[in-house]
Amino acid sequence: MRLEVERLTLGYGRRTILAEASLEPLPGGAITALIGPNGAGKSTLLRGLAGLLPARGSVRLDGEEMAGQSLERRARSIAYMPQSLPQGVALTVMEALVGALKASPTAEGMPSARAAAERALALLERLGIAELALVGLDRLSGGQRQLAGLAQALVRRPRVLLLDEPTSALDLRHQLGVMRLVRELTLQHGLVTVLVVHDLALAARFADRVVMIGEGRVRAQGTPEETLTPAMLAEVYGVSARVERCSHGHLQVLADAPL
Structure with missing residues (x-):
């Protein structure tokens, strides 16, 4: 299973939030983390993948074009968790x-x-x-x-799992527990999991791939090691930062100062 996104443009009314976003194919059994500053377009991309926004471009699941599908049909394959419940x-x-x-x-x-x-x-x-x-x-x-x-x-056992900041209101223990469970279910059921996360340590530890978004465009994508670099953090986040491994081997981002 894989999800393909090509030249996806999303916005609200006449205002474009995300322009011409193309992602490397997102495979089943892997977690992709969307990271970037506030207002960069991460949640907009997630809502676009869920079919909740008008879009230009292509979103395909196992080769089948998702554009034009009703929300009911799309919901049979895709589960979307917003930042907050009604x-x-x-x-x-x-x-x-x-x-x-x-x-x-x-x-x-x-x-x-x-x-x-x-x-x-x-x-x-x-x-x-x-x-x-x-x-x-x-x-x-x-x-x-x-x-x-x-x-x-999760209860519907979807093929694609879209999570918008699923750990933002949780304490450290529950953050780790949730991310471990998401990873376990992603592997167990071959899910295409895409999540928005602000904690770069969680992204580095649990994501197989990272997509860095800045100013409405995809600025970098690849493994955590490929995307979480001092140069990209300076360019997209505007901070001077170091990227090191802790004693357990986990990648850590240490922000020193704003630029």
């Missing part, structure tokens, strides 16, 4: 997960009510929030809502 939703966490399964049946078809509940509960257990199954979404903390949103995206 407020005021009068559902429990379990009801939200079962509802996500019913709203977007996969190629496996619609699971029975019992099977849907069992799948949802098993996923909540893996995320460490099984105790929240019967709690209303409107009663969750920011971090709990983020975990519930991730569960909604």
Whole structure:
């Protein structure tokens, strides 16, 4: 499985946010991290891949053009997690997960009510929030809502997983837990996983490929070692930075000063 993006242009109204974005083919079983300064176009690219914005260019999944597909058809293959869940939703966490399964049946078809509940509960257990199954979404903390949103995206077992800052509201322990689970499921099910992340240490540690976006254009793409360089960090982020490995071998970005 692979996702191909060629000359994708996205925006809001007449304002172009991302111009002529072409990505190297994104393979199944790998995580691609979108990084870059605030307002660079990362979330816009993710929404474009999800089919939520008018677009020019090409997005193909296993050679099939996604442009023109209805949201319902696209949702059978692609799961998208926004930065924040809608407020005021009068559902429990379990009801939200079962509802996500019913709203977007996969190629496996619609699971029975019992099977849907069992799948949802098993996923909540893996995320460490099984105790929240019967709690209303409107009663969750920011971090709990983020975990519930991730569960909604994962429960459908999509082919493509799009996550917009999935760890931004989480403490360090849950950040690592979520990223390890995303990596495990990506490998286990051969998912094409694309996520927006601001923490460059998480991108370097868990992503197979990194796409650096700046000022509405793709500025670099490749492995973390190829993209997270002092020269690119200076050019795109405007900071003087060092890139070193810690005692465990993980790549670390140490920002010294703004330029």
